[in-house]
Amino acid sequence: xxxxxxxxxxxxxxxxxxxxxxxxxxxxxxxxxxxxxxxxxxxxxxxxxxxxxxxxxxxxxxx
Numbered sequence: 001x002x003x004x005x006x007x008x009x010x011x012x013x014x015x016x017x018x019x020x021x022x023x024x025x026x027x028x029x030x031x032x033x034x035x036x037x038x039x040x041x042x043x044x045x046x047x048x049x050x051x052x053x054x055x056x057x058x059x060x061x062x063x
Contacts, residue, residue, distance in 0.1 A: 022032055 025034075
């Protein structure tokens with residue numbers, strides 16, 4: 001077995017892994033988890049933005 005046989009085997013192994021991941025990603029079992037993950041940015045409550053770097057008339061009473 002020379003280096004070219006090893007390269008060919010590694011290429012076939014990588015392709016089989018790619019096909020497996022693609023089939024898993026588009027399977028019906030994974031869809032529920034992906035749909036929940038897609039909605040995560042919209043499920044959080046509106047949090048107040050910290051006032052770091054913002055200057056207001058009331059907040060700037062140092063002098």
